[in-house]
Amino acid sequence: MLWQVDPTSSTPLHVQVAACVRREMADGRLERGDRLPSAKEVAGVLDVNLHTVLRAYQTLRDEGLIDLRRGRGAVVTATDPAGDARLRSLVADLVAEARLTGTTPTDLTRLIESEFQR
C-alpha cells in the first residue's frame, strides 16, 4: 500500500498517516482481516516518529476501522470502513457546528431523531 506524508503541509503528520489507511480502505484495497504493517515499519519507511504512527493507528482504532493487539499488530476490522469513517467525520462537523450556534446536545439529538422519522 501507498504511504505518503508531506511534512510541509499544515495537516498534522498523524492525520496524514491515518488518511493513507482510510484511502486504501475506500479504494477497496484493504479487506477485513488484512494486516497493516507494524507502526515501527511505517515509521521507518516514512522517516517519521513512531508515536506519530501509533497515534494514527489509535485514531483508526477509535473509528472502529482497525483492531490493535499486542503481538498481532493492526488488523482491519470494519467491513464498510469508508462509510463508517465518513459518518464519524460528518458527526464531528455537526457537533462543531452545534457548538458554534449554541445548540445543546439534547436539542441536536432531537433534531437528528426527527430527521430519522421523516
Add this chain to the structure above:
Amino acid sequence: MTTPAATSASAGADRRPTHALVASALVGPVLTVAGLLLTYAVRDRLPERVAVHWGTSGRPDRFASLTEAAVTASVMTALLPLVFVVIGAAWHPSARGPLAGFGGAVAVFLGGLLFGSLTSQRPGEVAQAFPVSWLLPTLVLAAVVGVGLWRWGRLRPPALDGTPRPVPAGAVRLDVPDTTRVAWTGHAALPDVGILLVVLLAVTPLLVVAVLGMPWLLLLAVGIVALLVLTGSARVVVDAEGLRVTSLFLTWSRVPLDRVAEARTGTVSPLREFGGYGWRIGKDGTRGFVTRSGEALVVERIGEPPVVVTVDDAAEAAAVLNTLASRRA
C-alpha cells in the same frame, strides 16, 4: 578474445563467479580421492559384503562387494554435483556463485554420507545408512563449503561512475510535490493452499519413513516445513533507501535507490521463467521472489540483472520507486 578491446573487457570483468564454479567442480573429485584413501586404509576392518541400500525400516536390504560399493560412491560424489556446475557455466555469471555453492554442498553431502556409511560398517553389526558420527560433521561442512563458495562467487556489481542516470521520462511516476515523503509496503506470499500442498508432498514420505524406523528424519521434516514457511512469503518495501524484499531475518534482495535504472510492471510465469516458486534465479541472472503467475514488479538495475517480485498493485510500487529514484541528486 582476439581483439585488444575484447581482451581488456574480459580482464576487467569479475572472474570470481567462474573461479568459484571451477572450485565447486573440484570438491567432488577431491573428496572422492580422500574417500577412496580412507576406504583403502580401513579395508581390513570392513565386512566382505557391504550394505549399499537401505529400506524404509532403516535396515539394509541390498549388499555389494567393497569394490562395487566404492566405485558407486566415487561416481556419485564426483559426478552428480557437476550438474550444478554445468548449469552454472551455461547461465548468467551472477547465477554462478549460488550454483557453485549448491554444487559444493551437494558434493560434501554425498561424499560424507556415502563414504561415511561405507567405512563405518563392521562385520557382524547392522550397517547404518547415515552413521550419526558422520551425519553432523557432513551437514556442517556442506553448509560451510556451500555458503563459502556462494559468497566467493558472488558477482560484484560494477562501481557506479558518478554519471547521473535519470529514470526514463516515460516511466510511471506519482504526481506529488518533491516535499512529499512517499513509501510503499506490500507482500508476496504463496497461497495457503499451495503451501499446504507442498508441505504434504514434501513431508509425508519423510513422516512415513520416520515412523517406520528412522525417527531422526522428523528433524528433516521440521526443517523443511520451517524453510517453506520462511520462504513462502516476503515483505516488500519501497522507501527512500530503495527496494527491500525480506522474510523475517532473511533479506532476499536489496536494491539501493542509486542502482535503480527503472521500475515497471511485467508479467511473470514462475515455472517457465524460474522453474519454481519462492526465491529464484533465472537463466539470465534475473532474481525473482515469485509466488504466483501474473502481474509483478520488475526493477531494472544499473549493471545487474533485474529483480522481479510478485506483488499486487505492482504499478503503484513501480511508480513510488521511480518517483524516489528521480529525486536522487
